Structure formats: C-alpha cells, structure tokens
Amino acid sequence: MSKKNGKPPRILVVDDEPDLRELVELTLLKMGLEVDTASGVDDARQRLDAGGIDLCLTDMRMQDGSGLDVVRHIDTQGYDIPVAVITAYGSLDNAVEALKAGAFDYLAKPVSLEQLRTLVRSALSLDKPRASKAGSEEERAFIGTSPAILQALQxxxxxxxxxxxVYITGESGSGKERAARLIHAQSSRSALPFVPVNCGAIPENLMESEFFGYKKGAFTGADSERDGFFQAAEGGTLFLDEVADLPLAMQVKLLRVIQEKRVRKLGDAREIPVDVRIICATHQNLAKCVEEGRFRQDLYYRLNVIELKMPALREMREDIGAITEGVLARLAAQNGMPLPKLGADAREALGNYDFPGNVRELENVLERALALCDGRLIRLDDLQLSRTDRDEPVPSAAIGDKYPLQDYLDRLEREAILEALGKTRFNRTQAAKILGVTFRSxxxxxxxxxxx
Incomplete structure (x- = not known):
C-alpha cells in the first residue's frame, strides 16, 4: 500500500473526540500508513491546504462545524483527495447528504475496525491502474458523441x-446494466465480482434466501449451506435491476443491510459484515412508486443518493448511424460473416424510427437483418420494420404474401406484440393485459x- 515515491500514503483523521481519533490513528499506523490528525474543521482545512494528504477521514459532528464542511472544502478547492465521513448510528441521513456532497464513503459509529480497514484499502486503490482488458465490452459499451450520451459518460x-x-433510470433497452458494469469496471472494485440481480424474476418466497443465503437445515430442502447475492458480490458491486419490483417485506430487509452493512443468513444467529456497493435500476418511476405506497420512502432515499439517467436512443439520433455500424460489426464477427453495407433506404428508416425498445431493439432488428440480407447489402425490407416503425402508414397488402398461412399469421402476431410492447415501453406484464393474454402466454x- 505504498505510493510511487516509496512513501506510505498519508491519512488525515479529523475528530474532536481524542479517544476515537487515537483509536483510528493506531489502526491506520498498524496498516503501515502515515497519519496526521486534526481536532476540528478549521484545523482540518489548514492541514489539507498544506498538501500531502492522500485520504481524509472526518467525523460528522464537531464543535466548530460539520464533516460536510470538510467535504465541501475538498470539493471547492479541487483537491483530488477521497474523503469518508464517520457518522453516529441512527444519523445516516447525514451520511447520505455527505455522499451527495462528494464523500467517497461513510462509516457508522461504533466504528468497526474491520470495515475501517476495508474502506481505507478501497479508497487508496482509486488511483492504481486497473487490470482491465483494453477494448473490453464495458469500455466500448457506449458509442456516440451526442450531448446526451457524453453527459452520461462523464x-x-x-x-x-x-x-x-447509484440509481440508474431510463427506458427499457437504454443500457442501464451496461452503465452499471462500466461504473464497476472503472472503479477500485473492478477486479472483484459484479453480480447482476433481476429483482422481478425471483419468487417472493425465495427472496430472502437468494439475497442473504442460508445455513444447512434452515428449512426443508436446505441440505447444505449456501451464500446469497451479497456474499457473492463481496468486495464488488451488487446490481439490483428492476428494484421497483421488490416486495415491501424485502425492502425492509434490504434497507437494514444497506444501513448496517451486515447480513444474516437464514437459520444463522449471527450477522456477518459485507463490503458491497449497491447500484440499482428500474424503468419505472420510483418516486411515483413511493407516492403510491409500493416502495418505501426511506429505502428510496438510501438508493437514490446519485441518479444517473440513461438517454433514450431517440434523444441521440445523431449517433444512430455510428451505433448501427458498431453493432453490425460485432454481430458479423460473432457470426463469422463479412460485414455487409447498410443501404440508403435502410439507414434512413433507422434514423427516423423512435425505437421504443432503444438500443436493445436496434440490436434485434440488425441481427434479424443480417440473417435475411444477401450478405453484401442490408435493404429496407431486410429490417422487417412493422408499419408502426415507419413514417408512412403501410397498407395491409404490403405486409407480405398471405401464404403460407402460418407465416402470414406469425407476421401479424409479431406486429401486434411489438406494438403493445412499444406502447408499454417493453413492460411485458402491461403488454399482456393490452393483448388480452396471460403473461406466460x-x-x-x-x-x-x-x-x-
């Protein structure tokens, strides 16, 4: 844990309680770090301005100010110094405020020395070169130069x-999981697991065991011990997709884990600490879910510390051409075929289409076109865009030949399903209601x- 010049990193500990300041200082010294201390906000400002600090740990409440004042001073002065706050138990609203102000992380009192060591190691690894593959899928996940995507990438x-x-919002297919993977890939946790979880795909009666794991004999059929999602993501990132689908009972348990940074397996009497970063996403309006009583307000504020909005494809039309070329090149390489050109009529149709399913829908359209084209040129007909996809209404006769009958019926059924999915922004449950069929059907x- 040494710097490039051979000297160990220097940590500034800010606290007006001598006992806690000494405890943290001794812990850091045992880790081989250099430590400076400050007894208050003014003292901390002077020490930070003097330079040479690699990490700042500050208490939240002090006699001459708040830990937020230290966080804001580092931010306004433009110092490249990670800062973490230590907050009293039950005052986690202050921790959330500090995170929004730019704090790296927080610790709750009474301070767990194990969690303190983990936080310090993670903070000091921020500037280390990450062992990531050049040109990895995460790094090239987003193509484009439109203001919308550049703002998201920044x-x-x-x-x-x-x-x-982090709370990622955006329509279905806009790349929310890819954004979460990119955050993880660029973070100090990149060498550790990224665990994606689709909250809407887990039966309610299995949620607790899936998230927290269980001990052998915890219930009928538990013939061995099993880790949950939190243990699987230890040290890394847990991505909760469609978090709005979590039932209220599970929301309470998730809130406790986020606050305590500890989990208890089913059938176990003890809690174990976990070091996991939470990123969540949903295509639903989470604030509206709170208003309707379907999502807990306190959990919403814990998850929505920083919001990242992924733009819809129609908001970055100038990038559709570049994205199309990139997707075509990847699909052609995957299928071991030469890269076909995109015809002018096909390019124009894609540029004018609103893409209710966003990039995911574009990928599906191009994958189908690759299978149908002559291998050299993708024409408009190869895209098989339904009449709702085009600027001009298409008469029913233009849908295609009515024979063989099954192919004709499949085309009609596909068109109806895509239209329903487009109206519901690819919410399959709502689309099934519109179509008058069951979700399973x-x-x-x-x-x-x-x-x-």
Whole structure:
C-alpha cells in the first residue's frame, strides 16, 4: 500500500473526540500508513491546504462545524483527495447528504475496525491502474458523441470514484446494466465480482434466501449451506435491476443491510459484515412508486443518493448511424460473416424510427437483418420494420404474401406484440393485459417469434 515515491500514503483523521481519533490513528499506523490528525474543521482545512494528504477521514459532528464542511472544502478547492465521513448510528441521513456532497464513503459509529480497514484499502486503490482488458465490452459499451450520451459518460466516470449508491433510470433497452458494469469496471472494485440481480424474476418466497443465503437445515430442502447475492458480490458491486419490483417485506430487509452493512443468513444467529456497493435500476418511476405506497420512502432515499439517467436512443439520433455500424460489426464477427453495407433506404428508416425498445431493439432488428440480407447489402425490407416503425402508414397488402398461412399469421402476431410492447415501453406484464393474454402466454409467443 505504498505510493510511487516509496512513501506510505498519508491519512488525515479529523475528530474532536481524542479517544476515537487515537483509536483510528493506531489502526491506520498498524496498516503501515502515515497519519496526521486534526481536532476540528478549521484545523482540518489548514492541514489539507498544506498538501500531502492522500485520504481524509472526518467525523460528522464537531464543535466548530460539520464533516460536510470538510467535504465541501475538498470539493471547492479541487483537491483530488477521497474523503469518508464517520457518522453516529441512527444519523445516516447525514451520511447520505455527505455522499451527495462528494464523500467517497461513510462509516457508522461504533466504528468497526474491520470495515475501517476495508474502506481505507478501497479508497487508496482509486488511483492504481486497473487490470482491465483494453477494448473490453464495458469500455466500448457506449458509442456516440451526442450531448446526451457524453453527459452520461462523464457522470459515470465521476461515479466510479465513489462508493455512493447509484440509481440508474431510463427506458427499457437504454443500457442501464451496461452503465452499471462500466461504473464497476472503472472503479477500485473492478477486479472483484459484479453480480447482476433481476429483482422481478425471483419468487417472493425465495427472496430472502437468494439475497442473504442460508445455513444447512434452515428449512426443508436446505441440505447444505449456501451464500446469497451479497456474499457473492463481496468486495464488488451488487446490481439490483428492476428494484421497483421488490416486495415491501424485502425492502425492509434490504434497507437494514444497506444501513448496517451486515447480513444474516437464514437459520444463522449471527450477522456477518459485507463490503458491497449497491447500484440499482428500474424503468419505472420510483418516486411515483413511493407516492403510491409500493416502495418505501426511506429505502428510496438510501438508493437514490446519485441518479444517473440513461438517454433514450431517440434523444441521440445523431449517433444512430455510428451505433448501427458498431453493432453490425460485432454481430458479423460473432457470426463469422463479412460485414455487409447498410443501404440508403435502410439507414434512413433507422434514423427516423423512435425505437421504443432503444438500443436493445436496434440490436434485434440488425441481427434479424443480417440473417435475411444477401450478405453484401442490408435493404429496407431486410429490417422487417412493422408499419408502426415507419413514417408512412403501410397498407395491409404490403405486409407480405398471405401464404403460407402460418407465416402470414406469425407476421401479424409479431406486429401486434411489438406494438403493445412499444406502447408499454417493453413492460411485458402491461403488454399482456393490452393483448388480452396471460403473461406466460406472451412470454411463450415472444420466444416462439424470437422477440427478445
């Protein structure tokens, strides 16, 4: 844990309680670090301005000010110094405020020395070169130069240097999971696991065991001990996709884990500490879910420390051409075929389409076009855009030949499903209601018609 010049990193500990200041100082010294101390906000400002500090740990409440004052001083002066706050138990609203102000992370009193060591190691690894593959999928996940995507990428870069919970919003197919993976790949946790979880796909009666794990004999069928998602993501990032689908009972348990940074397996009497960063996403309006009583307000504020909005594809039309070329090149390479050109009519149609399914829908359209084209040129007909996809209404006769009958019926069924999915922003439950079929029936039909 030494710097490039051979000297150990220097940590500034800010606290007006001598006992706690001494405890933290001794712990850091045993880690081989150099330590400076400050007894208050003014003292801390002077020490920070003198330079040479690699990490700042500050108490939240002090006689001459607040830890937030230290955080803001580091931010306004432009110092590249991670800062973590130590807050009293039950005062986690202050910790959330500090994270929003730019703090790297927080610790709750009474301070766990194990968690303190973990936080310090993580903070000091921010500037180390990451062992990531050049040109990895995460690094090239987003293509484009439009203001919308550039703004998102700039925020992703900032978020990668923090441990604050992130709430990613955006329509279905806009790249929320890819954004979460990119935050993880650019962070100090990049060498550790990234665990994605689809909250809407887990049966309610299995949620607790899936998230927290269980001990052998905890329930009928538990013939061995098993770790949950939190243990699997230890040291890394846990991505909760469609977090709005969590039932209220599970929301209470998740809130406790976020606050305590500890989990208890089913059937176990003891809690174990976990070091996991939480990133969540949903295509729903989480604030509206809170208003409707479907999502806990206190959990919402814990998860929505920093919001990242992923733009819809129609908000970055100038990038559709570049994204199309990138996706085509990747799909052609995956299929071992030469890269075909995109015809002018096909390019124009893609540029004018609103893409309710965003980049995911574009990928599906191009994958289908690769299979249908002659291998040299992708024409408009190869895209098989339905009449709702085009500027001009298409008469029913233009849908295609009505024979063989099954192919004709499949085309009609596909068109109806895509239209319903477009109206509901790819919410399959709502689309099934519009179509008058069960969710299971819709899922079967989508699989049969290869609608992803």
């Amino acid at each position: 925020l992703i870069e900032r978020l990668a240097r923090s441990q604050a919970p 819709l899922r079967y039909r989508m699989e049969r018609l290869d609608i992803n």
